Amino acid sequence: MTAVVSPRSVRLTGWGRYAPAQVLTNADLERIVDTSDEWIVSRTGIRERRVAAAHETSASMGAIAGLRAIRTAGLEPDEIDLILVATLTPDYWMPSTAALVKEAIGNTRAAAFDVAAACSGFVYGYATASAYIGSGLARNVLVVGTELLTRFLDYGDRSTSILFGDGAGAVVLSASDEASSPTGIELTTDPQGAYMIWLPAGGSRSPASADTVARNQHKIRMEGRETYRFATRTLASTGLAAVEKAGWAQADVDLIIPHQANIRIIEAVAKGLDLPLDRFFINVDRYGNTSAASVPIALAEAVNEGRVKPGDKLVFIAFGAGFTSGAVALEWTADPSRGPIGEAAVRPEDVAIRQPVDWDSADPIPPALAEVLARPAPGRMDVSDVAPGDPPHAPRQVG
Numbered sequence: 001m002t003a004v005v006s007p008r009s010v011r012l013t014g015w016g017r018y019a020p021a022q023v024l025t026n027a028d029l030e031r032i033v034d035t036s037d038e039w040i041v042s043r044t045g046i047r048e049r050r051v052a053a054a055h056e057t058s059a060s061m062g063a064i065a066g067l068r069a070i071r072t073a074g075l076e077p078d079e080i081d082l083i084l085v086a087t088l089t090p091d092y093w094m095p096s097t098a099a100l101v102k103e104a105i106g107n108t109r110a111a112a113f114d115v116a117a118a119c120s121g122f123v124y125g126y127a128t129a130s131a132y133i134g135s136g137l138a139r140n141v142l143v144v145g146t147e148l149l150t151r152f153l154d155y156g157d158r159s160t161s162i163l164f165g166d167g168a169g170a171v172v173l174s175a176s177d178e179a180s181s182p183t184g185i186e187l188t189t190d191p192q193g194a195y196m197i198w199l200p201a202g203g204s205r206s207p208a209s210a211d212t213v214a215r216n217q218h219k220i221r222m223e224g225r226e227t228y229r230f231a232t233r234t235l236a237s238t239g240l241a242a243v244e245k246a247g248w249a250q251a252d253v254d255l256i257i258p259h260q261a262n263i264r265i266i267e268a269v270a271k272g273l274d275l276p277l278d279r280f281f282i283n284v285d286r287y288g289n290t291s292a293a294s295v296p297i298a299l300a301e302a303v304n305e306g307r308v309k310p311g312d313k314l315v316f317i318a319f320g321a322g323f324t325s326g327a328v329a330l331e332w333t334a335d336p337s338r339g340p341i342g343e344a345a346v347r348p349e350d351v352a353i354r355q356p357v358d359w360d361s362a363d364p365i366p367p368a369l370a371e372v373l374a375r376p377a378p379g380r381m382d383v384s385d386v387a388p389g390d391p392p393h394a395p396r397q398v399g
């Protein structure tokens, strides 16, 4: 699908992110699978990733990020009339994670549904929100990307378990009476790649059974090289299509917020777009691949670190299972100084997901992960020193 020139002006007014406090380093992974820090850093650029605590879920992390985005926008939760949650790790098959987020943020009037487009989900959600606002169906839309991938990884598989991490990011899009600024959106889906990244069991093709569990079919599987080829082939062309739809030349772009899957993929996109790497925001070293959460987490950090000012031309680009890809080109109009206000206004402990009555779920943390996180490790930070949800490190660039 290609589009969108909205008849009604759409502005990005709020942004927020949440990162769980627990850090899993490459050294930790060396104790779980046959890998090394050197291999992971040189092949991916990843140094560490976050791991959600047992009480956290995709909905709880998404609700914190979402509420922060609402506060950044200067809105009350009930001013949101549509909630879209992009995730491939929903709390349940049903209800939607969006319904749980709606309740947790204290919204009583929004429609809410999930968006399934894997790592491109946030960009697909952004496009959907733009269309709702542009057509007059909604005025303020919350778009959340949230993922709890560490519970869906095979810690016996070194090619996937090193890549992914947990977290959430969100934006608020609002109808505006100001004139439209140029926007370009490009979305693609290539089902040739349907089984290149997938989670085989648990769906109607192969419902959960003792057999599917014994065969380890509830974990993410991936053909790394094919996925890499798709990403490097597609991302630059998807980004370029969005830039052209906005009526810009690629040299006009001030900052690209790419899906944070692998530094080598980002470098290849920079080459493909003929842009220097310093026009790309990079935090893959600290979070790994957080799938649908990756672009909105990176956006919130880029804005809060002073990398974005009004009038800047931004491009979000993402790719993921499906294969899907998507890009949004937009002109930044919000006051960047509002980000830290929204972040400070919402403490993680203030947001709770209501539990079902009389339900005692199993311990959600994979045993291999629980074991390594429980052991003291040389150089492991003491997370009790860190405010919940705050990254412990100063921003750092790789590459």
Ligand SMILES: CC(C)(COP(=O)(O)OP(=O)(O)OC[C@H]1O[C@@H](n2cnc3c(N)ncnc32)[C@H](O)[C@@H]1OP(=O)(O)O)[C@@H](O)C(=O)NCCC(=O)NCCS
Residues within 6 Å of the ligand: 034, 035, 036, 039, 040, 043, 044, 119, 158, 159, 162, 197, 222, 224, 225, 227, 228, 231, 261, 262, 289, 319, 320, 321
């Ligand atoms: C996964 C990925 C990092 C692998 O890097 P690569 O350079 O393609 O590596 P290869 O798969 O060719 O493997 C090279 C060797 O490293 C080994 N290897 C794989 N993972 C390893 C690890 N974690 N540690 C050490 N060695 C590893 C392989 O077994 C292989 O060994 P061999 O040559 O003896 O068979 C890379 O393919 C990639 O990033 N793909 C895209 C993944 C992605 O972005 N997925 C999410 C999409 S949203």
